Amino acid sequence: MNHILQYNRRLLVLAGIMLCISWYSTAAQQNLPERVNLGGMVNSEYDEVLPVIAPDAQTLFFVRKNHPDNLGDEKLDDIWFSRLQPDSSWGPVQNIGRPLNTDGFNFVCTVMPDNNTMLLGNQYLPGGGQDEGVSLTRRIENGWSTPENLMITNLANLSRWSEYTMSPDGRVLIMSILRSDSIGGRDLYVSFREDKNIWTEPENLGHGINSVHEDITPFLAADGITLYFSSNRPGGFGNNDVYFSRRQDGTWKNWSNPRNLGYPINTPGWDAYYTVPANGEYAYFVSTNHGFGKSDIWRVELPEELRPVAVMLVSGKVRNVDGDVVPATISYERLSDGKSIGTATVDPETGQYKIALPLGHDYGFHAESDGYYPVSEHLDLTELEGFDEVQRDLVLAPLLQGTSIRLNNIFFDFDQDVLRDESKPELDRLANLLRSRPSMIIQIDGHTDSKGGYDYNIDLSRRRAQAVVNYLVSQGIAEIRLLPRGFGKTRPVATNDTDEGRQLNRRVEYTILQN
Incomplete structure (x- = not known):
């Protein structure tokens, strides 16, 4: 029996070697892009993990483990960052410092599209301690704000480990945690923002995306649709492979079948922590395959079919x-x-x-x-x-008396004075302003371009100004506070010789008569 087991093991090893050779050979034949180690400026003899690329692709945040320049006596996990240089190389790395780095385990989960807000792993406690969960920090002068904790209802993570990613609109969290209803090991869950810092109890994303194995390191792309994650499910190239799936609807429960990203992203090693900027050109990820240290950060140019929407x-x-x-x-x-x-x-x-x-x-x-x-x-x-x-x-x-302000998102059909529905958000903001300042009186000014006769344009611009007044009155604003005026083509703000100039001249403004 032992001889048979040893023989079977040898067959599996040989099959794995042949499969690896096949992968690399196929990749060479298809002329797939090569994965590139970010080099000694970013990677070191220590472990570099948890990379997160900013949506504008200009800054890379990552974690260095046990580096001598980390904070705290134990030199655990600190956040570092590097900026992209004009020659597309990555510049000198910097420790992000306090308050984001503490004596414990620190990491970035998501850089929001504004590039001024970040989701961080862990909750930050008074006195420098940490707790399970996530927090938000915002860019301030000379650094980052003290993290603000987000409260996830009944998080109940049974694992020592967890990873999180936030949707671009800041309203949805996807996390890899272990709960009593997990399908296998750690699963992917979703939580929704209820209030500013209050989030719903995590819900399992289900069998369509989770496996009976470990599903970890989620990253939601800037499209809010494409989710990348790592899994050790069968059928992969190595210990852990990177997969992606696309959200099918607004419930966040229906996803396309996960697809393995293949070589050169996945290898016989451990591949995870995948991150991609808004342009989708290059992916960054962690691999243990032939690096400077145990775990390094790599980059690869993405083919079109693997990019986010x-x-x-x-x-x-x-x-x-x-x-x-x-x-x-x-x-x-x-x-x-x-x-x-x-x-x-x-x-x-x-x-x-x-x-x-x-x-x-x-x-x-x-x-x-x-x-x-x-x-x-x-x-x-x-x-x-x-x-x-x-x-x-x-x-x-x-908001000073005499100031004229253009209402940019006011829309009429050609040669018409009926407001289109797309105008309502802009007009609702103006109505809210008038409610908050009950003594304010404004003049609504309608303007046209130079096409058409003088009298006709005066009349059209006046009727459009009146349409704005009518909407504001329907929202409870007293008509006595609103004075419609039509100026036709008499007050251009740009040339009427180009389409762009004429578009600027076709406008609705308001002027503050009394504040």
């Missing part, structure tokens, strides 16, 4: 009319139904913001800050097919 990465700066940075919150909504999609914070030092918008929809987004009107912008992504980036700076106008 394309998004638009919107960035810009928020300033006031004098050019000064304004602390603000960016909110964005889907104009077709007015549904709020998410929020982002602004870098308090630079005024920089970033948001990631899934393709296929028409969006409005706006910046809000006390003492200013929430200036808005509009992006129609219904026809865009691939990843793109766009710059949109937002200039906040103060």
Whole structure:
């Protein structure tokens, strides 16, 4: 019997060797991209694990284990980071320091699209201790804020280990934990935000995505649809392989069948902690296969079929009319139904913001800050097919008497004076402002481009201004506080010789007559 067992073991080893040779040979024949070790600037003789790439692909956060420059007496797990250089190499690494690094186990779970908010593993306790769960930190001047704990109802993790990822809109957590209802080892679970820092009890994602083995290291891409994770389920290349699945609906319970990412991402070693930026070009992951230390961070260029669903990465700066940075919150909504999609914070030092918008929809987004009107912008992504980036700076106008403010997300059909439904989020914000300032009186100004006769344009612009007044009155604003005026083509703000200029001239503004 022992001879038979030894013979079977030898057959399995030989089969594994032949399969590895087959994988590498097939990869060479198909001219697949090579996985590249990030090199000695990032990797060391110590373990580098838990990489998280910022959505803009410019900063890589990761954990170094037991490094002599880690904080605390035991030098456990600290967060480090590196910035991408102009030549596409990674620059010198830095320990992120306190308050994010403590004497315990510290790690980043998600960098939000705004690049100014991060989800961290563990809850941070007064006095420097840690507890099970997650927390949020925000960029402040000269660093990061003290983490703010998120309370997950009845987390009940039975494992020493856990990993988390947050959806781009900040409303959903996916986690790898072990609970009494787990299918095998650790499973993937979902939790939903109920209030600012309160989250629902985790729900198992089910047999469609979880296995009777270990399903760990989840990462949700910027599209909010594509989920990458690692598993030691049968049929893989090595100890642990990276898989991906796409969400099928808004319940977060229906997923496509998990697909192995294949070589060169997966090897006969242990492959996990997969992370990818919004553009989907390169994936970063951890592998124990032929590195500087036991675990290293690697990068590989992704073929199109393995990339997340394309998004638009919107960035810009928020300033006031004098050019000064304004602390603000960016909110964005889907104009077709007015549904709020998410929020982002602004870098308090630079005024920089970033948001990631899934393709296929028409969006409005706006910046809000006390003492200013929430200036808005509009992006129609219904026809865009691939990843793109766009710059949109937002200039906040103060709520002072005599100030004129453009209502960017007001929409009429051609030559009509009936408000389209997409206009409601913008007008609702204006109604809220007027409710909060009961003494404010405003003039609603309608403007056209140069096409059409003088009298006709005056009449059309006046009727459009009146349509705005009518909507505000329907929202409970006294008509005596609203003065409609039509200026036609008499007050252009741009040339009428181009389509872009004429579009800028077709606008609705309001002027503060009394504050």
